[in-house]
Amino acid sequence: MGHTNWLNDEEMKAWIAFVSSATLVDRELDQQLKEDMGLSHLQYQILMTLNGAESGAMRMTELAERLINSKSGLTYQIGQMEKAGLVTRRQCEWSKSGVLAEITADGRAMLERAAPGHVEAVREIxxxxxxxxxxxxxxxxxxxxxxxxxxxxxxxxxx
Amino acid sequence: MGHTNWLNDEEMKAWIAFVSSATLVDRELDQQLKEDMGLSHLQYQILMTLNGAESGAMRMTELAERLINSKSGLTYQIGQMEKAGLVTRRQCEWSKSGVLAEITADGRAMLERAAPGHVEAVREIxxxxxxxxxxxxxxxxxxxxxxxxxxxxxxxxxx
DNA sequence: TCAAGGCGGTTCAAATTTGAACCGCTTCGA
DNA sequence: TCGAAGCGGTTCAAATTTGAACCGCCTTGA
Known part of the structure; x- marks a missing residue:
């Protein structure tokens, strides 16, 4: 197996298009959300995910997995959003360790204001x-x- | 225009697939490169780009644009890679301001060692x-x- | 009953990223 | 020729991300 199977031109084009478009799209959306609403894309996704969960709450770890984020990173972001009043932490009923992140009324309001512009941007881009x-x-x-x-x-x- | 044109199911699926696959792919490749070679994906891309440029050198700003990176971010990374001996800075001939980043022999060697594994991963993923x-x-x-x-x-x- | 191991989260220090401020050239137009 | 504006990069402080270490709870098995 000593020989590398390099990408041919066709494959390279697909690869480059994928990587560069992904980077650009992400950057663009982050910018739009930040400018219009002061939210990062991650924060927006957190709000979306919590809002979609029944009771508007979800375990930290599950949330991290959904959003493809490290646990510590999520802890940090939830901390920020808690300061901003967009979410709260609540103890999990059936487990003394275990924390639920829950979207607040302010969080839902923020989401309602942010969503139209975001969707518009996703369409456009x-x-x-x-x-x-x-x-x-x-x-x-x-x-x-x-x-x-x-x-x-x-x-x-x-x- | 007051009405938002939400994504329908078909559109939503495309959107979700795009975002999540992009995130996962990026994470995966970064991991592979870091584990195998101690390089970040960005550093790998820098080496690739410089290696592809004639004379193995390129202006900082052009490099930043190519790689879709902020100028200060690139300054930082080139700094790191210079410490590691993978690139050097050189003054641009025709402009007293103006800096060229240039790949070193060590940089090319590193690239040669890293490329096969990286390509393999790109294929597999x-x-x-x-x-x-x-x-x-x-x-x-x-x-x-x-x-x-x-x-x-x-x-x-x-x- | 009790200790080892695992899970769920947090903390911490280090690395990276970002954006604004800044600095020395260059380029123009007055 | 002089000065304002712009370009190319760097610097700096602040925000974010990462991974490893850690802490308390929970489960399991001897």
Missing amino acids: LIDVLTAEERQVLAEGLGRVRDRIAERKPGGTCW | LIDVLTAEERQVLAEGLGRVRDRIAERKPGGTCW
Whole structure:
């Protein structure tokens, strides 16, 4: 196996397009959210995820996994957002250790104000630039990529 | 215009797949490079870019733009890599301000050692998980996404 | 009953990133 | 020719991220 199977031109193009577009899209959205609402993309995602959970609350670790973030990083961000009044921490009922992050009324209000602009930006930057077929392929192919990587992490929470 | 055009299910799937796969892929590659070679993905990209430039050197600002990185961030990283002996700084001939970052022999050697493992990882994580048609669509569609965003930045160097 | 091991989170120091301020050239227009 | 504006990079402080160490709770098995 001593020989490397380099990427050919076709593969290289796909790879470059993927990496560079991902970087740019992320940067762009972060900027938009920060300018318009003072939220980072991560904070927005936290609010979205909590808002979507029933009772608006979720365990720290599960939240970290969902958002593909390190545990300590999440602790930090929840701390910031707690200061800002967007979320609170609550003890988990059935486990003395165990903390629930919960979205507050202010958090929901913030989300309502932020969502339209964010969705608009997502459309403008990504969704509306692609055809329906392309979106279909993206969902399918990249979904598979995501699942493959997720599978590789047996233990799971090693971030 | 008061009404938000929310993402429908099909669009949402594409969006989610894109964001989450991008995050995971990036994390995965960073990890692989760091474990195997002690390089961050950014550092690897810097070496790649310099190596590809004729004379193995490039202006700081151009490098920053290529890599979609802030100027100060690049200054920092080049500093680190200079300490590690992978690159050097050189004054630009035709401009007294103006700095060229140049890859060293050690830098090229490092790149040669790192490349096979990196390419392998890129294949395993992304390229080989997709069909040729999917790669084609990715290159085409996401290439368009990248170009659109790049166009929006008229001045260019505002990072 | 009790100690080892695992889980859920937090803390801590170190590395990285960001954006604004700054500094020395360069370039123009008055 | 002089001075304001712009470019190319760096510096600096502040925000964020990371990974390892740690702490208390919980489970399990001897």
